[in-house]
Amino acid sequence: MTATRVILIRHGRTTWNASARFQGQTDVPLDDVGVGQAQRTADALYQELVGTDVRILSSDLSRAAQTARALATKLHVEVGLDERLREISAGEWEGLTRDEIVKGWGDDYDAWRRGDVELRLGGNGETRNEAAERCASAIVEAEKAMDSGTLVCVGHGGALRGAIFSLLGTPAWPWHAMEGLRNAHWAELQYTGQGWRLSRYNVN
Template sequence: MTADRVILVRHGRTTWNATARFQGQTDIALDDVGVGQARRTADALYDQLVGTQVRMVSSDLSRAAQTARALATKLHVEVDLDPRLREISAGEWEGRTRDEITEGWPEDFEAWRLGRDVRLGGNGETRSEAAERCASAIIEHEKAMDEGTLICVGHGGALRGAIFSLLGTPDWPWNALEGLRNAHWAELQNGNRGWRLSRYNVS
């Protein structure tokens, strides 16, 4: 049993997104722009998914759960919350701007910017740790389906890492994909040769 495809949706905008602050696992709700983005994404995905078999799971952080519920309400499905879909824990970087992080952790931040698998904020996660956590949740949920579409609503960093993990991409080429933008999504198709990334940063 497995889903035919998986759609990975990043949450809408928050005030911390707007001010370029690292959120990590700090629970920040959508701002007014983010609420509007979530509604537009729900409308766009509804047109593709209405009348099909859909299962929806989301990170339990407010910004993701709010985004998920906008679509779930239209499709009349439940949202299962799974903390494994949370964003990468950014440790002491959470709540800080890039300028503040550059000043306090210049070497680690430069390594992060270049796509290396460093531990964020001293006591946070590495990208690969978060990717494996997120990917394991996606695999578990999609294997519980016998057909249809699994929608996972989460966060840009964790979802990008999960895509690399699902594709079996070696060496974590982080900068090979641009970041998922707020309320945009990626789509993976499940075939006899494994997962294939068919669309990315769609809105």
């Protein structure tokens, strides 16, 4: 027996989201808007999950952990932290705006926009595939450890989208085939005898 329901939540907004700066693994907390977003998401999911068996796992970066704790507090459960759920490391791009990245790494930025999964971000960061695989591994490991109920994983837009591609067995899909998760929105997957199935996406 395994858990049949997995909910993947992107963290709420930060000041770097608001100013369109690459965050990567830089630990930027939620801003006031993000705190409100996390609470509204917690309120919505509480209605679905209250009274059921729930495990919550989060990236150890504060913006994700804050979002996770908003829901955990309502459900009276603990939050487990797993660094494998962190956002893709963006190397020297972290903290920079699009214009600043284009100025210094124009060709690489164009490749990233096209969805290149083997481009190493910021010169010394990760590739999309690397981030996707480590994030997916955390989700699969946690799901297999559950006999029933719902696994909630809170993380980051890039890593979670890549993990979804990986879990669905479609890592070669063009990146633009699926829009990014918006702040404090979630996706829902189910594990069946035939593999993973995406049932909802960008829900709030």
